Amino acid sequence: xxxxxxxxxxxxxxxxxxxxxxxxxxxxxxxxxxxxxxxxxxxxxxxxxxxxxxxxxxxxxxxxxxxxxxxxxxxxxxxxxxxxxxxxxxxxxxxxxxxxxxxxxxxxxxxxxxxxxxxxxxxxxxxxxxxxxxxxxxxxxxxxxxxxxxxxxxxxxxxxxxxxxxxxxxxxxxxxxxxxxxxxxxxxxxxxxxxxxxxxxxxxxxxxxxxxxxxxxxxxxxxxxxxxxxxxxxxxxxxxxxxxxxxxxxxxxxxxxxxxxxxxxxxxxxxxxxxxxxxxxxxxxxxxxxxxxxxxxxxxxxxxxxxxxxxxxxxxxxxxxxxxxxxxxxxxxxxxxxxxxxxxxxxxxxxxxxxxxxxxxxxxxxxxxxxxxxxxxxxxxxxxxxxxxxxxxxxxxxxxxxxxxxxxxxx
RNA sequence: CGGGCUGUAGUGUAAUGGUAGCACGAGUCGUUUGGGACGAUUUAGUUCGAGUUCGAAUCUCGGCAGCCCGACCA
Numbered sequence: 001x002x003x004x005x006x007x008x009x010x011x012x013x014x015x016x017x018x019x020x021x022x023x024x025x026x027x028x029x030x031x032x033x034x035x036x037x038x039x040x041x042x043x044x045x046x047x048x049x050x051x052x053x054x055x056x057x058x059x060x061x062x063x064x065x066x067x068x069x070x071x072x073x074x075x076x077x078x079x080x081x082x083x084x085x086x087x088x089x090x091x092x093x094x095x096x097x098x099x100x101x102x103x104x105x106x107x108x109x110x111x112x113x114x115x116x117x118x119x120x121x122x123x124x125x126x127x128x129x130x131x132x133x134x135x136x137x138x139x140x141x142x143x144x145x146x147x148x149x150x151x152x153x154x155x156x157x158x159x160x161x162x163x164x165x166x167x168x169x170x171x172x173x174x175x176x177x178x179x180x181x182x183x184x185x186x187x188x189x190x191x192x193x194x195x196x197x198x199x200x201x202x203x204x205x206x207x208x209x210x211x212x213x214x215x216x217x218x219x220x221x222x223x224x225x226x227x228x229x230x231x232x233x234x235x236x237x238x239x240x241x242x243x244x245x246x247x248x249x250x251x252x253x254x255x256x257x258x259x260x261x262x263x264x265x266x267x268x269x270x271x272x273x274x275x276x277x278x279x280x281x282x283x284x285x286x287x288x289x290x291x292x293x294x295x296x297x298x299x300x301x302x303x304x305x306x307x308x309x310x311x312x313x314x315x316x317x318x319x320x321x322x323x324x325x326x327x328x329x330x331x332x333x334x335x336x337x338x339x340x341x342x343x344x345x346x347x348x349x350x351x352x353x354x355x356x357x358x359x360x361x362x363x364x365x366x367x368x369x370x371x372x373x374x375x376x377x378x379x380x381x382x383x384x385x386x387x388x389x390x391x392x393x394x395x396x397x398x399x400x401x402x403x404x405x406x407x408x409x410x411x
Numbered sequence: 412c413g414g415g416c417u418g419u420a421g422u423g424u425a426a427u428g429g430u431a432g433c434a435c436g437a438g439u440c441g442u443u444u445g446g447g448a449c450g451a452u453u454u455a456g457u458u459c460g461a462g463u464u465c466g467a468a469u470c471u472c473g474g475c476a477g478c479c480c481g482a483c484c485a
Contacts, residue, residue, distance in 0.1 A: 011436090012436090013435075016422090016424090090483070151484085330444055364447090
């Protein structure tokens, strides 16, 4: 991508109404734009991050047998009445069609859609287990959207739903999903600071599980077990003052941001939709369900909260918008920069090329720090036949040959 | 939803109730080129409505919007 063609621009000043670091940096760098409270446009750079996170999640969901679908955002009132959630879910976006006077819901979650959907196809024990997932914008009518991407009214989420012949089968799958989630958080670069967290469980199991990323600016309070790598949410710590995993009493309070949440739904949703299957003897049995969510846009915000410095964002390589930020610092190096840009592209290395000739070196370097692409590559009069490379996360600057650059990039 | 704060060019900020100014950005011309460079020049604004007043960005009331604290958060 030629930076001279990018329609967004960076800003030296933070938007005055924002306090959250993720909102400030993502806005300044041109990754997102706020349309209204809790509702954001993802601009070219930001959308690339969203796509990369989504792809990692997609791969791991596929790996545990998830089948991707895209369900409607618009739901009829009837389905929400059937589960008794039309009135009980307070953040439900409800509205009435101006013309047809139909009552509608903008989906905040999809149990009301996925359950009757799978009911049409799953008839026998031979059809089980199954899991479907989607990556889609969700709507929650939050009374207080806040903290940039952390709590939006429209946000991107991956939600998966699994269907099982028995509680035991659900339990088994649930453990597989946990491993998939760990892999996801590792792959997006949050492995070290993200912990499995015991949270309140609802009707069918003692606990649900959250994935909490420990960051100073998180809005949740969790208690970290000092022995095993898990935490307990504040909401259950009153009745659970010991680690539910190892019994340790040494729990340390920390701030964290929830990035994922998995639940054993049991038969809570299959019952109201009368979703059952025939077992080997031909008698009807309950379907057991699980659900597994990851807030993708929030995850992007959390990564910014976790990885930044006073100059800007520091993207993990796995989800960075580009791998290399190539900068041409002066007129005399334009030709060799253009050639390197072509060569990098030919080798499928994703590169943002700052080819702007009307900007000063200082401005280009400041922009590179703000945008936070993992490798900064500079060509100038000074670099001669070599290439200057610097990692955003480190301060060392190295002069290397073109060959070494390709090796470094895994080519 | 309860409480608090705030709305001024594209952005960030000034202006005792008395001429709306500055910086950045953007446009033009020229000089520059390793950490947001310099000169000249141009551009553009008081959230909306009502009230008080000779006169309102400023005071009062209301709307709308944003942020923060709390509540809420399958």
